[in-house]
Amino acid sequence: MSLDNPLTVLYKEVDGSKITTDLYLPSTTSASPQKYPVVIDIHGGAFMLGHSRMVSLPQVNDCLERGWIVLVPNHRLCPGVNLLEGPMQDIRDLLSWVHDGHLDAVLKEQGAYCADLENVAVFGTSSGGTLALGLGWNVPKPAKAILSLYGAVHFTDPLWTKPLPHVAAKLPPNLSKSFLDKIYDQKPVPTDSSVSLEGQTESGVSKGPDFSKPRDAFAFTQIASGTVLSAIYPESASSDPEFKKVDPVQNVSASFPPTYIVHGQADTMVPIELSRELLKRLQDSGVQCGMTEVPNEEHTFAAMMKVGSETWWLQRQGFDFLEGIIGKGPQ
Template sequence: MSLEPSLTVLYKEANGSKITTDIYLPTTDSTEKKKYPVVINIHGGAFMLGHSRMVSMPQITDCLERGWIVLVPNHRLCPGVNLLEGPMQDIRDLLSWVHDGHLDAVLRYEGPYSADLGNVAAFGTSSGGTLALGLGFNVPKPVKAILSLYGAVHFTHPFWKTPLPHVQAKLPPNLEDSFLRKAYDEMPVPTDSSVSLEGQSESGASKGPNFSRPRDAFAFTQIASGNVLAAIYPNSKTKDPTFQAVDPVQNVGSEFPPTYIVHGLADTMVPIDLSRELFARLKREGVKCGMTEVPDEEHTFAAMMKVGSRTWWLQREGFDFLEGVIGKGTK
């Protein structure tokens, strides 16, 4: 499905990395400036892969039809930065960028749009779900609601050190460590990669990784060996061994924003029990929350689902939840 952003703007620079966000604007019949809820949509990719065009365009269309301004940001990719200081900080800085009035400054030239700063929400798939949840804690002004689609959470669970043979089977034999470590040498730290964990390429086609590229090989090797967290968050070996600073599960409190979870029952990359633990913590703390378990769906299903399918309607329950919190934009 072809859908182009209304504009792309720079929201941050960090050590030479120019970090942008795509902005999608809903259609309007009004010539009078009005406020629209803002939704931040964060791509997946195990914190190491992907970029802002590698998201579900039907999901964005659904958001636009609800009258929301949609921001789809890039962020720096691990391992050249760690999870806390790279991807998580970048997305938090985007939220500050919005609240500091920079989004409205951009929208001033784009028609009768302004941001409703009292109704900012976030959602994402896989690692993007984790980053969306990261906007609910340790930030000056949390988002009003969050939707996590099969986000990576509960980092103290043994799964995160468990090898995945079905991923290992995709890797070519004898990948040299010196080749894999070239992923650390990319300077400035990249904010996009040519393939995502969801299998999308730059053209949007479904396409697997290219293991002649160090980044693709590095990312899938870490996933296959159960080494993702050590690779993206080396702080866990010394400064933060329990992942307290980055694990949404450990940061759920009574003030956590209303949160919805959508997860596939057949997920072998982030088992559904991890999201169930997050859901249990949310309920225990009295946070407004909900969860939809999608039958027969593996990880990354949002990239491949067909509009109108059973999966489409089930995952849409998460967007209905967001709408119940932030409302619709007026046309």
């Protein structure tokens, strides 16, 4: 097992969708089982794109060096399911899968590893940050600590219905509704796509979306037109949209887990003001929290940052925060 070849495990199956998680293990020389903190790492992609191999491997490696077991899950992609019943429920079911002993059953076959179920944390980028925050409420046992890297939050802000001309400029002309709507014909609901907002593809080569594919064209059309929320959560398309069930900002309370935020100051996809509002809610509720604002960085910078750069060290403050809550694994 390596960064390039993790163990892939099925954690959920629903309506024909087989939903897996990749498992990365820290190195060990122990002959007897020891407990390791568990960290869940959730990919981005506007809830419509991406898959588990589209995460920052340097971030995964940083976690492994801290002695953490790392789970990188897939989830069903919108719009074949809505945000609440699809991606959010899948990630919550993964957390239950861990606490119900299924991870330990897998670890028994991998040598001297046990999951420290008192120290399960989560982080994610972009939409993955939102799903990470979703493990802070309405779950039997919330994550011990949460790190959101430029996660989508504060869905009642008018910014969410604002068109993005710089994204629209990338779209080909004359994309028909019938072509875009082919995305609804995908059965079972897929758990992976060949491109993510982070810019990676399955081959690891960085390139843009393929607009000959309905999913890529649909997702970027929604982003460009400011209609992502109505596409992934149709319940919000009414004249009085209700986001309470899915918006982390509206679910912060005094019992919310310790939470850290990392966000680029030059983000044009999820403006930093949205994360600042989340931080304010956390602070007002007395939740242990913090935020690092990364100068000059756009959305999805985690995929492109170089280890050792200023951005690398700044975003690493979020992982130091997690370590302060869940500790290191056996060294």
